[in-house]
Amino acid sequence: MATAEEAKIEGDVVMVSMGSYGGKVKLLSVGEESAAEETMLLWGIQQPTFSKPNAFVSQSSLQLSLDACGQSLSILQSPSSLSTPGVTGAVMWDSGVVLAKFLEHAVDSRMLLLQGKNIVELGSGCGLVGCVASLLGGQVILTDLPDRLRLLKKNVEANLRHGNVQGSATVRELVWGDDPDRELIEPHPDYGRGIYT
Structure with missing residues (x-):
């Protein structure tokens, strides 16, 4: 102290x-x-500045298992894609795990209400945060670049096919700098996130 x-x-x-x-x-x-x-x-x-960047997530693993919202989530990763310059969305990052657990905690403790809220996630990567937001009742649109959508869709389908999803999740292509589709901006989202995870 x-x-x-x-x-x-x-x-x-x-x-x-x-x-x-x-x-x-x-x-x-x-x-x-x-x-x-x-x-x-x-x-x-x-998290000292000299620590390794990922303490929770092994980016060499093909899959991350995580308990959230009363169920076990399984997030697929594509570590071989990391060798391609600029590709960060093919693996999970600690920031995504922390944000997902933060959202769950904030909703559980009634500090945040996601039920029925329109949420657009920019740069969804593997989709953990968007999946958790959907499980917590958000109407989530998960976006990423065209070459990231296949993995993102697999993760959304695998983790949100259960009957206990309170919200919804849709996957859409979004290239930063291009004009976004109307469904991303009208009506204005209640929440938006632009952190790559």
Whole structure:
């Protein structure tokens, strides 16, 4: 924990240096209602800048198994595609696993409501985050480049064919910089995500 001289008060917020990040972060007090903030802060502190990029996911594996939303998800990967320059969406990244679990936690703790919300995921990659958002009730459109769609569709079909899907999931092609199809922007999505996972 930071000493008094290491802490800096900005308004009602106490900022401290923690972990290997080196910058100031918000100090969360005991009993503060935002468990999501604490989860993300702890994740950041535990990941020193010199650590390996993926602690949860083996990118050499053909499949990732993960429990989410009361079921076991199986995400197929294509590690051989990583040798192609610019291809990142063929494997899972820790950021996708963290975001998927964050969404599940946020909905379970009633901090976030996805039921019936229109969600567009940009750069869906293997599709874990979009699948979880759909299981949590979102009307999700998962998008990626044309050469990534086959793997993405397989993962969506394999993980959302069960009867306990509260939302829906559709896979669409989207090349960044091209004009998007109307169904992606009208009506405006309630949530959008543009992190490659």
